[in-house]
Amino acid sequence: MKPNKLSKLLGFIPQPNLLYNFCNLHKETILIFLMKNLRKSLSIPFLFTLLLSSKLFAQIYTDITKPNTLAYNDFISGNFRTQYEGRWGGDENDHDMYEYLSFKTKDFFHDKVTIAGSGRLSEDFDGHEDKNGAFRDILDSYDRSYNGRVYFLYADIKDPVIDKSSLRVGRQYQYSIETILFDGAKYEQKIGILDTYVFGGLRASQYTNTYFDTVAGSGISIRPFMDTRMNLDYVRIIDDEFIDDEVGFNVWQRIYEDLNFYGRYTLLNTVSKDFLVKLSWDKIDWDASVQLSYYRFLNSLAEQSNNISPISEILNTFEPFDLISLTGHKGWGEKFEVSSGIDRRNVLEKEDENTFNRDYYRTFFSFMTYNILLKESKVTFTVEYWNIKGVDHSTDANVDFDKKIGKFDIGLGTGYSFYKFNFTGSNDLAFLENSELEEDVVQKINVRTYYLRIKYLLTEQSNVSLRWISEVSDTDPETFHQLVVSYNKSF
Template sequence: MIVSLPSLLYAQTTNQSDSDLVTGLTEKSGFTYNNFISGNFSTQYEGRWAGGDDDHDMYQRLRFKTMDFFNNKISISGSGRLSEDFDGHESKDGAFRDILDSYDHSINGRLYYFYADINEPLLEKSQLRLGRQYHYSVENILFDGAKYEQQIGPVETYAFGGLRASQYSSPDDDMVAGGGVALRPFIDTHTALDYLRIIDDDHSDDDEIGLSVWQRIYDDLHFYGRYTLLNNLPKDLLAKLSWDKIDWDTSLQLSYYRFLHSLSEQSNDISPFYEILGTFESFDLISLTGYKGLGEKFGISSGLDYRNVLDKDEENSFNHDYYRSFLAFNVNNLFLNDSKITFTVEYWDAKGVDHSADAGIDFDKKINKFDLGCGTNYSLYKYNFDGSNTLQTILDNEYSRDIEQKINVRTYYMRIKYLLTEKSDVSFRWTTENSDTDPEMYHQLLLSYSMSF
């Protein structure tokens, strides 16, 4: 599908007449191929080297959306990926073994979403979405099914349901369903109540409820709060205060998050990595960040994060205390036009690791059709998957070594992008990491072509 679709994106006739359109049904119906589809197509080579091992893969990605047709009633959206493993399956103790090495074939496809939106199928101010889609509320759910939204005066409601979908594991006959309601009781207040039901045949059935509140306190001051329940037990709490003073080029954000109850083996969408990470215990996280522009050429940002596991006996590699603070200074177009430099200094304090103060720098410069960049940064913790691999790719506990933490990671990178046309470009990125974790040296090369249409 991903390979063949681009050839359909530019359907035309050899003799364009009658308003220069290719009409699929009738012009009156509003269905036409003239600028009918927009989106992006990209192809990327990824090479990785570490500890005497190497890995070479290709990825093609397509994302598209049609204009409304059938009298502006229907639009279709889709996104997918095709991957090719050039060097065959990695051994189980290989440095770059990942989920792609578990498949029978070297070429594999992924359908991220593909759905049709139908405007006002039943009533005014309603929408029906059919197909593979994501739902974002108390959890991020991928499912094959339907979602219906309806606005009635100041009240917005929705309901959805279908079969749970997954990119990396078999969902069997797992079902998801839910709904929600949102309203504005006052002009500066917005509230929402969301419900999610997951039926997981292999694990457990889960019910989750979330209550959210948005409040504008003053013109520049906003509050957001969220509280969720999982199977009638408190799950987490988030409170965030944001101050944005545009006239002063100043912003400040303060947030408090508390994970209220331990999370062990639940349905796959709620605790997909339980077999690898174990039980996730309660913790607090306090974050404070701010930014101040200093004229047109300078800016300064700073912040701190404090994470506290409530029961110190429950700390582990993936759930532990730490304190981090940083200060960044931005310089724009000072000596060179179309250039930007960011200097960053940060301090980490974590149990079992020496206190560390480190610096980073990022430089970016545009020269005609080129966009050049280079820099270095520091991470106290980093996972040894990178590039196209994410935590979502290791649902099978066979890959538990793939999320071994790196400690004290210094990263160096260089990037080059060249604009071929207004809507297409090629890019090069080289990354080298040096850490205290074996293999100490890691290299990655990304070569990409991207085209918007």
């Protein structure tokens, strides 16, 4: 068997026990495949974790195959999905295949250890897209048509040192000030009213080389009163050109019964970066809620480490602005719901306005009905008003219809966006940075979307689905189509 056939074969093995048998039978081929395709993105700590995980897996397999013990499906749960995606725009098209696998084990080793993982295999059916092609993406930059990615793979260990502690080792995400993927370890400890953590390792990325880039951080959370919680987080990111230190402070406060406050403030390299304040009122008995928020980005942000400014070369310098949002929701019985809201975005210095940094008003009103004309149906009507200063204003209606018919779940509708990403155009950076072409290439304007989705339930744990999307805009190409067909299996 050749390694380049692996992604195709995995697409036809939905059962976990069959997948194990397949991997056991062809373990040498799979090892060659992994080393060839993942070596550029796996750091030394992650390879160590992979080795550790293999030893754990050996123990797991020994335990679950003993007579009178748990079956394989009782020990591990997860999801497998194989998906075809086709895209058409202008005179060009693109066809890709993806296989996704995620899993998590139950506790083992005296209920102290669990393992979780998620990854993807992809294959480009029609070869590499031309550098100026409409659908060129990151997969076209590799020297092969197939590609493997490990999103995360880690082991969680309960109370590794003392009580009320946990240790996570492997490839993992850290969600605090920034969302960071890294290969390393995170240790958490609860001490009285304090929750603390510290983490560190080599930074990982699915898109760029991060050799020897490191990340480290820590945080503390305290609940001084029953209705108050405060977090203080710190992260340091080191890459080839930058050393970024970021500090974030968060506070949650229950003001009165159904009224809550949230605030966030961050510093980047000792300079104020942004802050957010939000008031939320949620009255469950009335099936009603209101949210009011104010966000302000305080200082210009251009090139920093990849996590903080990953696409600044295309989006240009991020300039200061503020955004006020007010949204509300009210339900009436089991048949009706109403939602409405308004957003007001304001660029603080008018000369800083550009393609991706504009003033605008957006107002919407949605009316939802359930089981009015047909049983097991839902209809949503939405009206939006956009006012883009110096560009245009528009009022548009959207509708979404969903109906269950036996094992089928069918949905169709239409939506509107004033701005959307434009698939067609050169991906050459110099071309994108040309201010005269930037808007036409990178953005679609005045986009009307039509869609159809169909899901069929094969069993309680598996289904097949189809989604068709068509877009019509004022930007070339005026039409864009996408077809996604997938098989999904939970185990």
